[in-house]
Amino acid sequence: xxxxxxxxxxxxxxxxxxxxxxxxxxxxxxxxxxxxxxxxxxxxxxxxxxxxxxxxxxxxxxxxxxxxxxxxxxxxxxxxxxxxxxxxxxxxxxxxxxxxxxxxxxxxxxxxxxxxxxxxxxxxxxxxxxxxxxx
Amino acid sequence: xxxxxxxxxxxxxxxxxxxxxxxxxxxxxxxxxxxxxxxxxxxxxxxxxxxxxxxxxxxxxxxxxxxxxxxxxxxxxxxxxxxxxxxxxxxxxxxxxxxxxxxxxxxxxxxxxxxxxxxxxxxxxxxxxxxxxxx
Amino acid sequence: xxxxxxxxxxxxxxxxxxxxxxxxxxxxxxxxxxxxxxxxxxxxxxxxxxxxxxxxxxxxxxxxxxxxxxxxxxxxxxxxxxxxxxxxxxxxxxxxxxxxxxxxxxxxxxxxxxxxxxxxxxxxxxxxxxxxxxx
Amino acid sequence: xxxxxxxxxxxxxxxxxxxxxxxxxxxxxxxxxxxxxxxxxxxxxxxxxxxxxxxxxxxxxxxxxxxxxxxxxxxxxxxxxxxxxxxxxxxxxxxxxxxxxxxxxxxxxxxxxxxxxxxxxxxxxxxxxxxxxxx
Numbered sequence: 014x015x016x017x018x019x020x021x022x023x024x025x026x027x028x029x030x031x032x033x034x035x036x037x038x039x040x041x042x043x044x045x046x047x048x049x050x051x052x053x054x055x056x057x058x059x060x061x062x063x064x065x066x067x068x069x070x071x072x073x074x075x076x077x078x079x080x081x082x083x084x085x086x087x088x089x090x091x092x093x094x095x096x097x098x099x100x101x102x103x104x105x106x107x108x109x110x111x112x113x114x115x116x117x118x119x120x121x122x123x124x125x126x127x128x129x130x131x132x133x134x135x136x137x138x139x140x141x142x143x144x145x146x147x148x
Numbered sequence: 149x150x151x152x153x154x155x156x157x158x159x160x161x162x163x164x165x166x167x168x169x170x171x172x173x174x175x176x177x178x179x180x181x182x183x184x185x186x187x188x189x190x191x192x193x194x195x196x197x198x199x200x201x202x203x204x205x206x207x208x209x210x211x212x213x214x215x216x217x218x219x220x221x222x223x224x225x226x227x228x229x230x231x232x233x234x235x236x237x238x239x240x241x242x243x244x245x246x247x248x249x250x251x252x253x254x255x256x257x258x259x260x261x262x263x264x265x266x267x268x269x270x271x272x273x274x275x276x277x278x279x280x281x282x283x
Numbered sequence: 284x285x286x287x288x289x290x291x292x293x294x295x296x297x298x299x300x301x302x303x304x305x306x307x308x309x310x311x312x313x314x315x316x317x318x319x320x321x322x323x324x325x326x327x328x329x330x331x332x333x334x335x336x337x338x339x340x341x342x343x344x345x346x347x348x349x350x351x352x353x354x355x356x357x358x359x360x361x362x363x364x365x366x367x368x369x370x371x372x373x374x375x376x377x378x379x380x381x382x383x384x385x386x387x388x389x390x391x392x393x394x395x396x397x398x399x400x401x402x403x404x405x406x407x408x409x410x411x412x413x414x415x416x417x418x
Numbered sequence: 419x420x421x422x423x424x425x426x427x428x429x430x431x432x433x434x435x436x437x438x439x440x441x442x443x444x445x446x447x448x449x450x451x452x453x454x455x456x457x458x459x460x461x462x463x464x465x466x467x468x469x470x471x472x473x474x475x476x477x478x479x480x481x482x483x484x485x486x487x488x489x490x491x492x493x494x495x496x497x498x499x500x501x502x503x504x505x506x507x508x509x510x511x512x513x514x515x516x517x518x519x520x521x522x523x524x525x526x527x528x529x530x531x532x533x534x535x536x537x538x539x540x541x542x543x544x545x546x547x548x549x550x551x552x553x
Contacts, residue, residue, distance in 0.1 A: 028322055029332075030176065030315045032169035034223045035471075039165055040480045041449035045300045048446070052298055062299075063359040066440075075445045079484045085538065088169045089333040133490065163457055164467075165450045170336075175345045176318070179311035180435045187433055197434075198494040201305075210310045214349045220403065224468040268355065300446065302439035304493045309435055358439045 020097045021054040027090040037085035043120050044078065047110050050094035051124070058145040069139055070131050076105070077125035084119045086112070092119065101146060104128055104135045155232045156189040162225040172220035178255050179213065182245050185229035186259070193280040204274055205266050211240070212260035219254045221247070227254065236281060239263055239270045290367045291324040297360040307355035313390050314348065317380050320364035321394070328415040339409055340401050346375070347395035354389045356382070362389065371416060374398055374405045425502045426459040432495040442490035448525050449483065452515050455499035456529070463550040474544055475536050481510070482530035489524045491517070497524065506551060509533055509540045 025046050033039040051073075052062060066072050086092050093113045100107040105127050112120040130136050160181050168174040186208075187197060201207050221227050228248045235242040240262050247255040265271050295316050303309040321343075322332060336342050356362050363383045370377040375397050382390040400406045430451050438444040456478075457467060471477050491497050498518045505512040510532050517525040535541050 026319075026322075028315070028319050029168040029170065030174055030318060033164040034167035034169070034171050034468075035164065035477055035479075036169050040483070041165065041446045041453070044446035044449065045298070048300060049296075049298050052296075061359050063357070063439075072440055074440075074487070074490075076487050077485070078445065078487075080482070082479070082481050082483075085479075087333070089331050161454075161457075163450070163454050165453060169333075170342055170344075175348070176311045176314035179314065180433070183311070183435060184431075184433050187431075196494050198304075198492070207305055209305075209352070209355075211352050212350070213310070213352075215347070217344070217346050217348075220344075222468070224466050299438040299440065300444055303434040304437035304439070304441050305434065306439050311435065 020095055021057055023050045023053045023094050025092050027086050027088055032088050037087055043112060046094055047122050050096045051108060054096045071128055071136060073126050074129050075124055076127050079123045081121045084117060086119050090114050103137055155230055156192055158185045158188045158229050160227050162221050162223055167223050172222055178247060181229055182257050185231045186243060189231045206271060207264055208261050209264050210259055211262050214258045216256045221254050225249050238272055290365055291327055293320045293323045293364050295362050297356050297358055302358050307357055313382060316364055317392050320366045321378060324366045341406060342399055343396050344399050345394055346397050349393045351391045356389050360384050373407055425500055426462055428455045428458045428499050430497050432491050432493055437493050442492055448517060451499055452527050455501045456513060459501045476533055476541060478531050479534050480529055481532050484528045486526045491524050495519050508542055
């Protein structure tokens, strides 16, 4: 399936909660920013995860995540997350995400997501989501 | 109701995840240690929160929390949480918790808990818990 | 010292990272939102914590915190933090913070802050901060 | 360099702080458990990160991380982290980490670490660490 470039940008400020005693953003916290950004990307397409769970009984789970940490983000930095759908399968999708401070790339992520029902069983993406992505 | 001293001790190591760029444990994280300690105190009485929720449909929620931060904990510190039931009402209880490094008191907490059902409505403590506490 | 009403508002979206298995925002995480809001209040007055630390060698530490949890915030909620200086002493200040969803109050905090140097010793608030607050 | 199997095991309890509204451990938190486990692996070899930073001016930073999420961990689970050095280079090392609940594998991580000085510049691993690893 040919897909448009769905690059989506969100900005986040770095607070004390994000940093650690080494004076930088703690490595696990980049995954928090990435999840916030994917949620906003989804919201920009018209979908809200709490409603998808309540109304359709489905959720998105990360089954694979790969991250390269290139440069550290620090307290009070304003970082940008660029989120892009790379590949869409029947029950899985791969997202590319880049963390930047201005033009400097701080981290790059590849995130594999699956659609699951309330029992954690893989199900197909909702047709409405496919349609929104194909637009 | 007269209650025995239920002082309960648990130890925790400070990791990078607990600290912030000021080189100390981030203030909100003391509440995480306190919740871990209350959970272990409950477990020592024979109760597990996931089972209470699944089998009895009840949960414990914090409705009030007061904390004095006296001295900072730092990376690699081994801290001790002392947890004590101070007052037990019909639908509420107050816990006293002290955070120590050796004999040095780092923080003191007073935590008000309520028993609620699946709809967040206050309910009485389970009789089995009252009995365990009166022992 | 008579102080103006420095009510300051910031909005935050609730993401999965903020919630727990009870389906609500984990209690410690309200302190994260409160700290983000105090940081933005300070930034609105012209001060950035990383610069205060680097240039003046001072930091703000929380020495006391009291919080009433009234109603839970949930996934995808948009919450508002209202932040107000209540009392300003020579080396301490007390902030009042309210967490709302629309007009509904979810939590109320009273936070005691102290100004400290690099060795965690209390020092007076910088004169520039006093001046900004008196404006 | 031929290296012995340095498999190291640490156990962690899952608390509310680790879970999210989907009822499982939040995906970023596996990286916290992994970092705790690597710290304990290092401590078992006689090294403490806060001392390495203070005395030798060096720290360990994660430059790459890959994680497969196979099955979710839930509230009150007791999980085991198995930590193993896979490859040791001059300024980098690769660790393999497995998250288990009993015999069930929940997640698998490959973590690339680098040794850096106070200015985030790559430096060689301390000779004492090499010696401890070769034992």
